[in-house]
Amino acid sequence: MDLVDRIETTRFLGSEFLVWLWFKTDLFEGHLDVDGVGACDVWLDAPLDLAPLADQNERVSIKGVLPTSSKEATEALRRGKVPTKVRIVIAQGTSEYSAMFNAATFALSSVKLPAVLSETEYEADEMFIERMRLIDELYELVEGLYREFLQMRLKPVWFATLVPAIQGWIKGKSDFSEKDYKAALKKARA
Secondary structure: OOHHHHHHHOOHHHHHHHHHHHHHHHHOOOEEEEOOOEEEEEEEEEEEEEEOOOOOOOOEEEOOOOHHHOHHHHHHHHOOOEEEEEEEEEEEOOEEEEEEEEOOOOEEEEEEOOOOOOOOOOOHHHHHHHHHHHHHHHHHHHHHHHHHHHHHHOOOHHHHHHHHHHHHHHHOOOOOOHHHHHHHHHHHHO
């Protein structure tokens, strides 16, 4: 199997990652501990696009405040649509990052970084280095989230525990708790 075929056959992972992240941020009320990075607040923000994996033409786009809390988003999930694009916001300490995440390509765009000090306090090359450091921090945050997703996704605990929990959450009938999630993560990492 060549690289293009591998990419095409795994394109669904971006949407699964976003469903998992949506589930986890809802479960933990946005307060996540990212492995290797630490505690941060994460939420999915507008715009939020959802579509079925099979037919990308049947799309729902939500642009209001807290789109993941809307009835439209919940109903789209219930009808089998998955997130295809969404703005991910990550706040850690006094720093807030945001970027549009494209599930099909795993591309980040429209990246917003914490403010860099004014040019009077930095030389031009120092400002560039600071911006690169902030981009690296954003990358580490997203990579830490994705690493945890893969730790779960590639283990039997995914289908045994997480898939039923996410399905129940989508239906609004979940009794899955933070404690249950932490136990499942511990099992996946063992």
